[in-house]
Amino acid sequence: MISVRNLYHSYSNDDKYAVKDVSFEVKEGEVFGFLGPSGAGKSTTQNILTGLLQLQKGEVAVAGYNIKKIDNRMFNEIGMSFEESNLYGKMTAKENLDFYRKLFDVETRDSMDLIRIVGLQGKENIRTKEFSKGMKHRLTFARSMINNPRIWFLDEPTTGLDPAIASEIKDIIREENKKGVTVFLTTHNMYIADELCDRVAFIVDGEIRLIDSPKSLKLAYGDKLVDVEYIKDGKVLKETFSTVMEEDKQRLIRVIGSHDIQTMHTKEATLEEIFIKVTGRGLV
Numbered sequence: 001m002i003s004v005r006n007l008y009h010s011y012s013n014d015d016k017y018a019v020k021d022v023s024f025e026v027k028e029g030e031v032f033g034f035l036g037p038s039g040a041g042k043s044t045t046q047n048i049l050t051g052l053l054q055l056q057k058g059e060v061a062v063a064g065y066n067i068k069k070i071d072n073r074m075f076n077e078i079g080m081s082f083e084e085s086n087l088y089g090k091m092t093a094k095e096n097l098d099f100y101r102k103l104f105d106v107e108t109r110d111s112m113d114l115i116r117i118v119g120l121q122g123k124e125n126i127r128t129k130e131f132s133k134g135m136k137h138r139l140t141f142a143r144s145m146i147n148n149p150r151i152w153f154l155d156e157p158t159t160g161l162d163p164a165i166a167s168e169i170k171d172i173i174r175e176e177n178k179k180g181v182t183v184f185l186t187t188h189n190m191y192i193a194d195e196l197c198d199r200v201a202f203i204v205d206g207e208i209r210l211i212d213s214p215k216s217l218k219l220a221y222g223d224k225l226v227d228v229e230y231i232k233d234g235k236v237l238k239e240t241f242s243t244v245m246e247e248d249k250q251r252l253i254r255v256i257g258s259h260d261i262q263t264m265h266t267k268e269a270t271l272e273e274i275f276i277k278v279t280g281r282g283l284v
């Protein structure tokens, strides 16, 4: 659905690259995460893919369209939600969506349905300049679904939202993905990347350092340890066992066989820890 080969971008038109030799493929139906700290080149890449920035160097195809020369039909097939909401402040929420619907020449979704999906019912007749940042974000997110996109570009879809609303937004992304929508998600939030993405690309200083599924990364970079809490002589004891060293494995079997186990957890590396190990940088 998305193919990027040897993409470069320089804002100063010299050899200072914001994006440098970036290559990746996103398959149909996949949730692909672009994970990196501020200034890594995530928005630059997304803006090239969505036609907002002119392609300078490299080969990019989105939904079968070559980005070198934008074909306007591509915009019928993609949806974009930005971190900064760009709504018309003088228009109400419903008017904003009704206006946006007219820009497409494919079937669009009902404005009120979308308003309900993002929990803004009752607010449809309020001008969006009166909206809070979170409400504007939700409306921009709703607007990005209006043309039933096959590919959905989401830039920091849950940033700045309270946890309950962020959770609803994640559920909506999962539901749309289940219907077959391919998702390209840019974020510096490793939790959302971990929860939603089939594969993630780690990007730092404009370069991709690694692409893999969160699960494989955890297996490859996890410490292979298990924390066990068990009861001995009426007291709760806590021990950590290696799941690869033979001596520890035997001891773990003995503890399980002869004591009451209270809790047992494998120690998985978080995506953030893996990111730091691989790139030597944090995600902030």
Ligand SMILES: Nc1ncnc2c1ncn2[C@@H]1O[C@H](COP(=O)(O)OP(=O)(O)OP(=O)(O)O)[C@@H](O)[C@H]1O
Pocket: 011, 018, 036, 037, 038, 039, 040, 041, 042, 043, 044, 045, 188
């Ligand atoms: N319009 C611009 N003009 C000049 N330089 C820019 C412009 N936009 C971005 N940059 C620079 O390009 C680099 C990559 O920025 P980009 O916005 O793509 O990163 P990002 O990963 O999306 O960061 P953030 O998470 O903060 O949005 C940064 O060094 C940034 O300062």
